[in-house]
Amino acid sequence: MSIIKFIILCIILYGVESTVYDITTSSSNWQSILSNLKPGDLVTMHQGTYTTAGSGYFQLTLNGLLTQPIIIQGAPDEARPVIQNPNTSPDAQNILNIQGSNFMLKHLAFTKGSRGIRVGPAATFNAIFDDLYVYDTATTAFAANDAGNEYYNITLRNTEIKISNTFGGGCVYFGCVNDLCRMRDSLLEHNYCHDTNGPVGGFRPGFQVKPGSYNVMIRNNACYRVSGPCILVYDDYNRGRNFIVGNYAIQSGTGDFGIQCTSGVTIANNVIFSANLAGIGVTQNSVYPAVGYIRNVTISHNTVYMSAADACLRLNGATHSNILIANNVFYCGNQPAITAVTNLASYQIYNNAINGPVSASGIQPDGTFNIEYNAFFDPNKMNLYPAVKSPLINAGINLDSQPVAHDFNGKTRSNAKPTVGAYEYSTVVNPGCQLNSSFKCGSSTAITPDYFI
Numbered sequence: 045m046s047i048i049k050f051i052i053l054c055i056i057l058y059g060v061e062s063t064v065y066d067i068t069t070s071s072s073n074w075q076s077i078l079s080n081l082k083p084g085d086l087v088t089m090h091q092g093t094y095t096t097a098g099s100g101y102f103q104l105t106l107n108g109l110l111t112q113p114i115i116i117q118g119a120p121d122e123a124r125p126v127i128q129n130p131n132t133s134p135d136a137q138n139i140l141n142i143q144g145s146n147f148m149l150k151h152l153a154f155t156k157g158s159r160g161i162r163v164g165p166a167a168t169f170n171a172i173f174d175d176l177y178v179y180d181t182a183t184t185a186f187a188a189n190d191a192g193n194e195y196y197n198i199t200l201r202n203t204e205i206k207i208s209n210t211f212g213g214g215c216v217y218f219g220c221v222n223d224l225c226r227m228r229d230s231l232l233e234h235n236y237c238h239d240t241n242g243p244v245g246g247f248r249p250g251f252q253v254k255p256g257s258y259n260v261m262i263r264n265n266a267c268y269r270v271s272g273p274c275i276l277v278y279d280d281y282n283r284g285r286n287f288i289v290g291n292y293a294i295q296s297g298t299g300d301f302g303i304q305c306t307s308g309v310t311i312a313n314n315v316i317f318s319a320n321l322a323g324i325g326v327t328q329n330s331v332y333p334a335v336g337y338i339r340n341v342t343i344s345h346n347t348v349y350m351s352a353a354d355a356c357l358r359l360n361g362a363t364h365s366n367i368l369i370a371n372n373v374f375y376c377g378n379q380p381a382i383t384a385v386t387n388l389a390s391y392q393i394y395n396n397a398i399n400g401p402v403s404a405s406g407i408q409p410d411g412t413f414n415i416e417y418n419a420f421f422d423p424n425k426m427n428l429y430p431a432v433k434s435p436l437i438n439a440g441i442n443l444d445s446q447p448v449a450h451d452f453n454g455k456t457r458s459n460a461k462p463t464v465g466a467y468e469y470s471t472v473v474n475p476g477c478q479l480n481s482s483f484k485c486g487s488s489t490a491i492t493p494d495y496f497i
């Protein structure tokens with residue numbers, strides 16, 4: 045097998061032999077190399093297209109050690125190598141099934157197949173997926189949802205996902221319906237999900253976390269033209285809140301909410317621009333059956349700008365407990381700023397800037413104040429930073445119990461008198477990145493402050 049270029053050198057670390065492999069498209073045994081890795085092994089794949097057999101599973105089991113992870117990476121100075129299944133259809137095999145612990149995949153691209161990357165079927169932990177491009181899979185691009193599993197410490201970051209073929213799936217699916225499996229203590233950050241609008245209708249969210257999953261941080265991701273909600277999180281089953289922080293959704297969902305949640309979640313510093321349904325929707329969907337009502341939801345310092353066919357904020361469900369809604373912008377023009385089916389007299393609703401009718405009863409007087417278009421720098425250019433002398437400036441309430449220390453740009457907030465909305469006003473011009481529909485803002489270059497730590 046002289047065409048195979050591998051085993052460049054061996055390093056001895058902690059008494060275990062680690063191997064460095066160098067793979068090119070002419071390495072015909074590349075799948076077998078990847079299938080037999082040991083702790084500390086490092087594989088570099090060079091650019092080009094690698095096609096799996098397609099008939100059976102391509103299953104990797106990578107068991108590294110905390111001090112000696114297994115790393116599979118694309119060559120750093122080259123285009124990402126593309127790993128593909130030969131077929132695209134919901135009946136095809138997934139491109140890759142991967143399970144184990146203490147491993148990292150970095151700078152790789154994946155295309156075709158049914159699902160893209162399926163984390164499983166075994167429970168998996170301490171895994172990092174970094175700088176991937178997953179595109180045009182037939183169903184979900186990245187899934188960790190095998191029944192019976194508890195996944196933890198999974199990071200997916202700096203990854204772009206696009207699914208614009210005739211089948212269509214969502215970008216990320218963590219956990220199982222009815223808590224049949226769950227994801228905990230994990231991170232989705234700086235990912236960019238876009239164009240999940242295949243010609244076939246359906247439900248294709250950006251980042252979805254199923255009921256019973258908890259302590260999942262979803263921060264600084266971006267969605268553009270996603271048909272389901274950009275972020276869809278259900279109920280934490282009182283195990284520990286999920287966080288949705290500093291994300292950006294433009295025209296997502298094109299047929300749905302921007303961000304949808306049920307219970308046990310903090311939603312802060314997000315910018316949601318022109319969702320079809322509510323920019324933020326709290327719904328009684330897959331609620332923890334042992335409790336049966338919506339609870340423990342904080343919505344603070346978000347900027348929701350317009351909705352095609354619904355309210356900027358929608359509260360469904362008749363019974364709620366421990367809901368805090370403060371310092372948000374709900375700017376909805378002719379659509380309702382807030383819609384709720386239940387009377388909100390007992391809710392903690394403070395200092396939200398609104399535009400558009402309110403279709404809810406019981407909101408206390410300091411719950412909302414009105415703003416006009418000139419509150420923003422330039423919405424026509426998607427610039428929702430506060431204008432000079434904007435009524436948003438210093439208009440927020442001090443959230444002592446749940447402070448939001450930074451803003452969307454990662455700048456420090458005034459705790460005493462914060463600016464209302466996702467941006468803290470500090471300079472005349474937005475000091476952060478200028479968002480637009482083509483820029484993957486938040487996906488790879490935005491700063492990542494340690495919120496809530």
Ligand SMILES: *[C@@H]1O[C@H](CO)[C@@H](O)[C@H](O)[C@H]1NC(C)=O
Pocket residue numbers: 110113146147169170171172197
């Ligand atoms: C989580 O996984 C990463 C990557 O394997 C590792 O570096 C980190 O130490 C893990 N965290 C914990 C708390 O084990």
Ligand SMILES: *[C@@H]1O[C@H](CO)[C@@H](O)[C@H](O)[C@H]1NC(C)=O
Pocket residue numbers: 282283284285308339340365366
């Ligand atoms: C959520 O609220 C319930 C009461 O409705 C409470 O028992 C529970 O501890 C809360 N969970 C969290 C994580 O705050």
Ligand SMILES: *[C@@H]1O[C@H](CO)[C@@H](O)[C@H](O)[C@H]1NC(C)=O
Pocket residue numbers: 478479480481482483
């Ligand atoms: C979007 O923003 C990026 C970065 O600021 C810029 O390079 C790009 O030209 C912009 N695109 C459009 C369509 O305005």
